Amino acid sequence: MITKKKTTIKDIANVLGITPSAVSKALSDHPRISDKTKADVIQVAKNLNYQPNHLASALRKGKSNLVGLIIPKANSHFFSSVLQSMEEILNEKGYSVIISQSNESYRQECESIDALLFTQVDGIIASLANETLDFSYYEKIKAKGIPLILFDRGENDLEVDYIGIDDYQSSHLIVDHLVAQGCKRIAHIAGYNHTRIYKNRIRGYRDALDKHQLPIEDALILEGNLSLEDGRAKMETLLKLPQRPDAVYAAGDFAALGALQVLKEHGVKMPEDIALVGFGNEPFTSYVSPSISTVNQNSEAIGRFAAEAFLYRIENPKEKVSLKKKILNAELVVRASSKKS
Incomplete structure (x- = not known):
């Protein structure tokens, strides 16, 4: 099999009879290169299907x-909404986002960091994987002096900018609501306690x-x-207890959906027998029956603040400023799965 040779700046220069340096300057819109030469270079580059080497360019320019964006999973509406909001701001400033998914794996997270650093990204915005206990890669x-912004899942020990919601207060909103509905035995399907x-939320x-x-x-x-x-x-485990709970608070909407499926399979009425509340406001929570009460995490605001924190750090590299910690209030969305009256 013959492998097609990748077009280089030298190939474009040979076609036009100019130096590779002139081609490079033309592609960079250098003011000392004439408009005609620039147009000729761009046309030949298109004809030869030239793809610029961004890594080499980054090494030359230092920018x-x-x-880089590292997220635990891409199938979450929360993370996709954060990304969309983040990209709107970063794209306006001339930045592109490289997305990497850890799939909650510490090993994949480390590999993503290595790949992003090799690609010479100007900064990394990340939400930690469930498995992450060692922060040495961060x-x-x-x-390396590269801006690092954490959102949603972050650790205070890293001493970097952080954007998230008030998870502690969110649990109070949920329990207060369930108690107001008359619930007295409230179970919690929790995330791993080692994640902040x-x-x-457990606290x-x-x-x-x-x-x-x-x-x-x-x-x-x-x-x-x-x-x-x-x-x-x-x-299933909670239903086997000698005394069943009369309410379940799941710290994630996918877990809440799984709980809802089991409750329906066992003929348990919601919210009459067991009330159910999730976390995250995934789109499906409003479509299932009964619709699932949940917490709106203000994903768009988190994405916006994370992008702005990165831009501030990149535009003020030598300025010593205190860490930016933005904690947003969450909103309880009450639906049929927990509303008794």
């Missing part, structure tokens, strides 16, 4: 106009129960990865 980013946002859940003088039982707190399958498994 790639690329921003320290590598900081050591889920730790705060908020416990403190809210204590505020309402309701019992805190370890058997009613089940940690997991919050996938649909995990939600199903955790709901």
